[in-house]
Amino acid sequence: MRSSSRNMLLIAPGLGWLALFMVIPCVLIFMLSFFERGMYGGVDYNFNLENFVRAMDPIYLGILLDSIYIAGTATIVAILLAYPAAYAISLSPRKKQTTYLFFIMLPFWSNYLIRTYAWIVLLNREGLINNGLESIGVISEPLNLLYNEFAVITGLVYNYLPFVVLAIYSSISKLNPEVREASEDLGAPAWKTFLRVTLPLTAPGVAAGAVFVFVLSIGNFITPDLLGGGRLQMVGNLIYDQFLSARDWPFGATLSFILIGIMMMLLFAQAVIVNRGQIEKHEAKEEDVSSMNFSRQSLNEKEKSYA
Amino acid sequence: MPSxxxxxxYLNSHLKVVYFFLYMxxxxxxxxxxxKAGLPTVWSGFSVEWYGKLLDNESILNAAWNTLIVAVISTILSSILGTLLALGIERMKVNSGLDALLFAPxxxxxxVLAIALLxxxxxxxxxLGLHSIVLSHVVFNIAFVCAVVRTRLKNFDYSVIEASEDLGAGSFTTFRRVTLPIIFPGVLAGSLLAFTLSVDEFIIAFFTAGAGSSSTTLPMQIYSMIRFGVTPEINAMATIVMLVSFTMVFLSQRINKGITQ
Structure with missing residues (x-):
């Protein structure tokens, strides 16, 4: 058909670009992870699973678990902060909601390095927070707020919070208020309505936000590097070191591959949650269980930030 | 009801706290x-001298110039590719594999993308050099431009294309005189966003820039300065970079809003 061949022509250059500069490089990383480091830092093309065994070494496993712990904490804190904020926005007058959301999202579009640096300015020993607390006499000696887990988690929450608010908001705003009213009319107290009705129905938004923060946090390299002061290693830093200092590219590739594996599993889990949410809303016919749910929902959320 | x-x-004060956390x-x-003071964290009077110092710093100016080159070229490329992609996809049947591919970047x-490209x-x-950064930035920029243009195409009335073709206009004329003017605000909003993302991107640029300082971009320059410590110059540079991003995003949002109303 003429129109379908024209559509192929339209999408070919863009898809070709993605295939050449994203899919092939990622396949390359996948293959590289089965080889080993050559004598002088190159790659020896000799197929084995050595790197995967090595990744299970307590040192690396420890770093992986630390990363999961930090990313997990950041995710929970971000959701606890974002949920009430998103809820508050959804209760405000319709016309104001887009403006409120726009100002939630605005910092998200600015430079990540600078947003992280701002926390160095606030948290260092001569920083604003320590100075402030000292001048009102709460503390007599500056606290060590920077270069630790606390600083890294704060930085991650700060950087990704806007998207979580957006994701949760988009779920809450789709909620039919009559469902909540029905629950209240049937005599359920407000907290019970929230726990049994509102929260389960907005689970897809929470899941989308959670996966987003977790995935971007666990692969993060800038925040642990700048706010953890090099003392704190996460998977992202480990990959960086393998490529730029240790020059063991195959092992770095293996670690990236594991990272992508974790990401895929979470996206799948999230797709399941989204789907279940939709069955509960009796809209199951429209979409099926696939990673696509995530993409569509997130695209919708990104649209919202402009709307 | 008091509760x-x-x-x-509670909800409203929580929202205020969140805004405070984001903007403080x-x-x-x-x-x-x-x-005024060299000490960057204690206030000692108003001064613009750090902005002046930035203008004297050869390596910062060079990095800013490199960033501009990379952002402009990658924005132009990704706007063209992303728009074509959106036009094609919106007229095709829903394909979840394609959606996933477009969402991946x-x-x-x-x-991961950085080391894969390296x-x-x-x-x-x-x-490696500025050109390899451009090639890499186009990857994620295509995805964003495509997403923004697709949202615009959702309300697109395809009968105007048929009308144009029925009246004897060729495909290209129809695109230039009918389709493009209608979707142009979406394309422009997508490009502004792509430009912002490219200007701010650090990790992929860092890995694909290659050795040597000739292809250092502004975020790479900022990163090495930050690792050095807190200085008033970084504060000044950060302020300029932030204001540029905010302006771009603000414009992008305005333009996009303009056509829906």
């Missing part, structure tokens, strides 16, 4: 950039 207004009071670090940084950790370029013996 209702109480929970409303940025505002502190901006205020401190006008601080947005969610894939930067570090391995790829190295394997091909491709010389």
């Amino acid at each position: 209702f207004s109480l929970s409303n009071l 670090p940025i505002i502190v940084l901006m205020v401190l950039s006008f601080n 947005m969610i894939i950790p930067d570090i 391995s790829f370029f190295t394997m091909l013996d491709f010389t």
Whole structure:
């Protein structure tokens, strides 16, 4: 058909670009992870699973678990902060909601390095927070707020919070208020309505936000590097070191591959949650269980930030 | 109902706290950039001398110039490719594999894409430099431009294309005189966003820039300065970079809003 061949022509250059500069490089990383480091830092093309065994070494496993712990904490804190904020926005007058959301999202579009640096300015020993607390006499000696887990988690929450608010908001705003009213009319107290009705129905938004923060946090390299002061290693830093200092590219590739594996599993889990949410809303016919749910929902959320 | 207004009071103060959390670090940084003292964290009077110092710094100016080149070229390329992609996809049947592929550049950790591209370029013996940063930035920019244009196409009335073709206009004329003017605000909004993302991107640029300082971009320059410590110059530079991004995003949002109303 003429129109379908024209559509192929339209999408070919863009898809070709993605295939050449994203899919092939990622396949390359996948293959590289089965080889080993050559004598002088190159790659020896000799197929084995050595790197995967090595990744299970307590040192690396420890770093992986630390990363999961930090990313997990950041995710929970971000959701606890974002949920009430998103809820508050959804209760405000319709016309104001887009403006409120726009100002939630605005910092998200600015430079990540600078947003992280701002926390160095606030948290260092001569920083604003320590100075402030000292001048009102709460503390007599500056606290060590920077270069630790606390600083890294704060930085991650700060950087990704806007998207979580957006994701949760988009779920809450789709909620039919009559469902909540029905629950209240049937005599359920407000907290019970929230726990049994509102929260389960907005689970897809929470899941989308959670996966987003977790995935971007666990692969993060800038925040642990700048706010953890090099003392704190996460998977992202480990990959960086393998490529730029240790020059063991195959092992770095293996670690990236594991990272992508974790990401895929979470996206799948999230797709399941989204789907279940939709069955509960009796809209199951429209979409099926696939990673696509995530993409569509997130695209919708990104649209919202402009709307 | 008292409990209702109480929970409303809580929700509204919580929202205010969130805004405070989001904007306080940025505002502190901006205020401190006008601080007279060399000490960047204690206020000692108003001054713009740090902005003046930036203009004398050869390596910062060079990095800013490099960033501009990379952002402009990658924005132009990704706007064309992303728009064509959106036009094609919106008229095709829903394809979840294609959607996932287009979504991947947005969610894939930067570090993974960065090392994948570095391995790829190295394997091909491709010389690294500003051009390899451009090639890499187009990857994620295509995805964002495509997403923004697709949202615009959702309300697109395809009968105007048929009308144009029925009246004897060729495909190209129809595109130039009918389709493009209608979707142009979406394309422009997408390009502004792509430009912002490219200007701010650090990790992929860092890995694909190659050795030597000739292809250092502004975020790479900022990164090495930050690792050196807190200085008033960084505060000044950060303020300028932030204001540029905010302006771009603001314009992008305005333009996009304009056509829906």
